[in-house]
Amino acid sequence: EPEVTQTPSHQVTQMGQEVILRCVPISNHLYFYWYRQILGQKVEFLVSFYNNEISEKSEIFDDQFSVERPDGSNFTLKIRSTKLEDSAMYFCASNPDSSGANVLTFGAGSRLTVL
């Protein structure tokens, strides 16, 4: 069954460092997303991406965050200067079309620990 692949599974970084989280969405999917889940809290929307541009973003997705689809397969989330409160599981997701049901397939997540 097709799946969304995320790397790394776990990254530890020092506060202030740049981090890039990578995702390979399902190959025929057109819409891509990043969500995060701080330990013990709910899953929160960060950003959606379609046709090589951001379509929606939340208040969390400030200037420290950026997304990119550098080639035909990867979708990356960059955090420019990490803060302690950026420690969380980051989930990439994708879906194939613009159906109203918005059926997402999530990756297994990348755990980011900021020290």
Place this chain on the structure above:
Amino acid sequence: TQLLEQSPQFLSIQEGENLTVYCNSSSVFSSLQWYRQEPGEGPVLLVTVVTGGEVKKLKRLTFQFGDARKDSSLHITAAQPGDTGLYLCAGTGAGSYQLTFGKGTKLSVIP
């Protein structure tokens, strides 16, 4: 801001019992989904409901979307230890692809 409240937050039951978990909001959602999440993994979609009053069944799981599309329930019949996990509801508003998640119901089914 759309919010989804899930209840109960924790539920521990014996194998074979039935249970219902709830997902409520004061906002109308264009679609509502239920996910199951295992520790250290991403949410896995169980079902999507889009029509008010809609009922969907997935083996022993029954999902219902409220008539006003503000609430939903998940009913599990004859729970099994394999049903143990975190159940999340999530909804989308009109014209948005953004999913709003509830905090989840952590279910433990004791053999």
